[in-house]
Amino acid sequence: MRKIHVAIAALAFAGIAQAGEYHRLAQLRCSDCHTMHFSRQHAFDSTSADPGWAVHSATPNNQLLIEGGVNTTCLACHDDSANGPDVLEANVGGYVAAGTRSAGHLNDAGTADEFEGHSLDATATPPGFPWTAGVAWAGLPMECENCHAVHGSRAYRNLGLGRVAISQGFLSSGGATAQTFNNVGPTYTFTATAGAVDPNYDVTIESNSAGGPLNGTSANTYETAKIKFGKGAGNPTDGYFTGSSYVAQGVSQKTPVVNGMNEYCAKCHGAFHGSANTLGTVVGTTQHYIRHPTTGVVRASNTLFTTGAFTGVVGLDPAQAMDSADGAVVRAVFTAAGKDTWEVGCLTCHKGHGNSRPYGLILPDHQGAVADYENGDAAALPDGSYSVRNLCVTCHSMGRSF
Amino acid sequence: MERPAARLLVSAAIAALAAAPAGAGEWHRLGTLVCSDCHTMHNSRGGQPMRYDDSPLPSDWLLRAAGADEVCLACHSGTPGVPTVMAPSDFEPPGGGFPADLSDPASHAHALGPDPILPPDGDTAVVMGCTTCHDPHGNSRYRNLRPSPSGTGRAAGVTISVAQAATANGVNADEVYLRANLTYRAGFAAWCMDCHNLVYGAHTPEVALSSSDSVDLAHWLNDPITNRVPVQNPSDLVVPSGDDQVFCLSCHKAHGSPHYRMQLWADGESGSGVATCVQCHTK
Numbered sequence: 001m002r003k004i005h006v007a008i009a010a011l012a013f014a015g016i017a018q019a020g021e022y023h024r025l026a027q028l029r030c031s032d033c034h035t036m037h038f039s040r041q042h043a044f045d046s047t048s049a050d051p052g053w054a055v056h057s058a059t060p061n062n063q064l065l066i067e068g069g070v071n072t073t074c075l076a077c078h079d080d081s082a083n084g085p086d087v088l089e090a091n092v093g094g095y096v097a098a099g100t101r102s103a104g105h106l107n108d109a110g111t112a113d114e115f116e117g118h119s120l121d122a123t124a125t126p127p128g129f130p131w132t133a134g135v136a137w138a139g140l141p142m143e144c145e146n147c148h149a150v151h152g153s154r155a156y157r158n159l160g161l162g163r164v165a166i167s168q169g170f171l172s173s174g175g176a177t178a179q180t181f182n183n184v185g186p187t188y189t190f191t192a193t194a195g196a197v198d199p200n201y202d203v204t205i206e207s208n209s210a211g212g213p214l215n216g217t218s219a220n221t222y223e224t225a226k227i228k229f230g231k232g233a234g235n236p237t238d239g240y241f242t243g244s245s246y247v248a249q250g251v252s253q254k255t256p257v258v259n260g261m262n263e264y265c266a267k268c269h270g271a272f273h274g275s276a277n278t279l280g281t282v283v284g285t286t287q288h289y290i291r292h293p294t295t296g297v298v299r300a301s302n303t304l305f306t307t308g309a310f311t312g313v314v315g316l317d318p319a320q321a322m323d324s325a326d327g328a329v330v331r332a333v334f335t336a337a338g339k340d341t342w343e344v345g346c347l348t349c350h351k352g353h354g355n356s357r358p359y360g361l362i363l364p365d366h367q368g369a370v371a372d373y374e375n376g377d378a379a380a381l382p383d384g385s386y387s388v389r390n391l392c393v394t395c396h397s398m399g400r401s402f
Numbered sequence: 403m404e405r406p407a408a409r410l411l412v413s414a415a416i417a418a419l420a421a422a423p424a425g426a427g428e429w430h431r432l433g434t435l436v437c438s439d440c441h442t443m444h445n446s447r448g449g450q451p452m453r454y455d456d457s458p459l460p461s462d463w464l465l466r467a468a469g470a471d472e473v474c475l476a477c478h479s480g481t482p483g484v485p486t487v488m489a490p491s492d493f494e495p496p497g498g499g500f501p502a503d504l505s506d507p508a509s510h511a512h513a514l515g516p517d518p519i520l521p522p523d524g525d526t527a528v529v530m531g532c533t534t535c536h537d538p539h540g541n542s543r544y545r546n547l548r549p550s551p552s553g554t555g556r557a558a559g560v561t562i563s564v565a566q567a568a569t570a571n572g573v574n575a576d577e578v579y580l581r582a583n584l585t586y587r588a589g590f591a592a593w594c595m596d597c598h599n600l601v602y603g604a605h606t607p608e609v610a611l612s613s614s615d616s617v618d619l620a621h622w623l624n625d626p627i628t629n630r631v632p633v634q635n636p637s638d639l640v641v642p643s644g645d646d647q648v649f650c651l652s653c654h655k656a657h658g659s660p661h662y663r664m665q666l667w668a669d670g671e672s673g674s675g676v677a678t679c680v681q682c683h684t685k
Contacts, residue, residue: 115448127446272444280462290460292443349443392437398539399435 022084024152033073033150034064071120074144085222087353088120089113091374099372100223103157104351104360109142117354118142128269138165147264155185156203159264186260187232195323197334199230202260224373229333229345232260259295259333265346266294273346295333297343329370330362330394349391363390366402429570429578431540440473440538442466471504471514474532483572485579490658492667493629495579497545498655511658521597522663526552528597550596557596563587565639585641586634591649608634608647611682618684622646627681629668653678 038060056076057068067073077083082093088106091098107113109122125137144150149161186202197204206226220226257263266273273294280290322332323339330349332342354360355375363376363386371377378390393400442452445460453459453466454476467473479488489499490510500506506513512535513519518527528534528551537546549558567583568574577583591608595601611617611633621627623642630641631652637645654664660671669677 125449127449128444272446280460288462289464290462291445292464387436389435389437396437399432399437401432 023150023158024154028152032077033066035066036064038064070143070145070150071141074150096222097220099374100220100225101351101353101374102222102224102227103353104355104374106353113354113356115358116356117351117360119354120144126268128266128271128273135166140165146268149185153185155260156188158185160185162267164268186264195228197228197230197337197339199334199336200233201230202232204228204230224331225328225370227331229261229331229347231333231335231343232258259343259345261333261347262295262345269346292349293344294346295343325368325370326364326366326394329364329373329376330391344395357386358388361386361388361391363388364394365390366393428540428544428546429572430538430546431542434570434572435540439477440466469531470533470538471531474538483575485575487657490660491655492659492661492670494581496581496584496632496651496656497579498657498659498664498666500658506658509662510660511664512656521552523598523600523602524552525600526554526597528552547593552597552599554596554599556599557593560589560592560596562589562593581632584632585639586632586649586651588634588636590634590651594650608636608649611646611648612644617682621684622682629670629677631666631668631678631681648682 035055038055040055055066057066057072061068065073067076075088079086079088080092082095085096085101086093086105087101087103088108091101091105104117107116107119109119111119113119114122119142121141121143123139123141125139129137143163145163147159147162149155149158152158153160188203188205189198189201190205190207191198192207194206196206204227205221206228207221262273271277272291275293275296278289278291278293280288322330322334322342327339331345332339332348333345335341335343349361351360351362351374355362357363357375363378364370365377365379367377376390378386380386389399392398393402441464442460443464445451445453445458445464445466451458453461455467455472457468461468463470465473467476475488477484478486480486485495485497487497487499488502490501491498498511500511500514501508504511504514512530514530514532516529518529520527532538535547535551537543537548540546541548543549544562544564547562549560550556563586565585565587566578568577568580570578588608611622612619623644632649633641633652634647634649635641635643635645636647637643651666653666655666656664658664659666661667661675665675665678667673667675667678668681669675
């Protein structure tokens, strides 16, 4: 019995949430998601059953999951629960402050909200797929584990090591096929300085502990205003998941490419990404964009782009646009700590999960302080739709009336 | 492919409620400039192309058609509630319209195309397209006209002044683009001469009818005249009146007409065009 009590104590201590580092290593609690015998009559401290870890379904489930599938297992804590950030539709439970979720929220396939972001259980081919010729989407339902490593990775928000079913098989971290989701997770670090960004990392999280995770008050690190995007250094390190302790506090694996967040989105939405897909043919000395640029086009103070005469953002001070109230909700990918040069990223315009706006787009009202970091504060049009111009004029001066 | 007619109706409601309304009479600027009417970021919506011609290929400038003219014409060629520019006319709408062949082989309109063209009575070749004369993102000028379409800057300092009786709200194009609701005040001849800078003669630049012995002013002022041609009124809003000036649009349509050199025939297509001249010159 003593051995059991020791084990219980160890598990309880490991239950302390650590900002940005949850669901991996010591914070990976097997019993959060799995049950050995599909029986839970009490919690690990032998008190009455803890509803946060109760077995919910009527019969045992594959892979010893507490629910009938990956999505429902994740949502046991990540939907309508105070146990973790609510990632599906309304923010219930209060784990993350209202209107602040950095990734916004998912929706369910088959609902009226399906056009507003990533849809759980959706089987449609992602827009902008494939990332490589000859690969077909296998049409299996979209699951949390398509993007997040359920047993943790060394990347921001456990991205990377995603499992996606394609025509060549079901890619997994241990499969023999090409591990497309391996070594592409966005890198991240922490800062204690409000609003600071380290452009050597894809993501900078503001915390109360410089250079490392914080204890006890992790919820705000899921808030939009606490998270800044940087270009990243694209410097690969050893192994993607060693199961050992950190190499150093707050240092995560770096990806082989810069702008790791864009690169990650491009694994499914690749046709929208990169110069090959966004730059048109050269006519004389002129080359225009055919899709909105992502990685590689740097907007610097009061200058045009470095190639050609792209006039899309002429006459607009990028520092004013992005190091401002607007910039806290429409987040650039900063290429310098001074935040006066930046690129645009997928997550500049879209929420990673989605939100309550078309295509997960962020629509600010450019009227000063931000109230709604998930959707932006722009009001609906009389017919209930929203004007995308609110987003465009953040960077582009045409149509600006403020 | 869908046309944004419904969106234009919504935009009309926006204009009515907007705290910062569009400039007098003008559409396609500020709050009435809808980015997604013309541009698409990824040419994908639900996996389907967003181009008006249904092409899956993305286009330069992130346009929803092969080029700027095609984008403009996706709306301005018969969409309900949107002024059309594809019907050559003598009278309504005031700007006239283009023939089906935009290259205008019969010289009835401003020829549009990708290659520079030397304007009649002009010395600077210009690539003519919709956006040569009109700013697609809007400006503070009448009909969003650019200050210097030729790029020479000749007319950059010219102020075009037009009194409009109707303000665009997205559903009243037939009122806004109606000759009876427009009174030209100043600047048009000088603006046209930004490209047609070598035009000379008694009709230029903006000549008061009262200043010429060849004009039968009494006829112009006192007699009933059918399909009275446009004139400029620098001093008042009354036509006819003593300040009336002949200018380019007195005899030519801005976009095109059924006639050579975009002439405006007061007696219409079935006439001879002489009716235009005799409104002022009865001798």
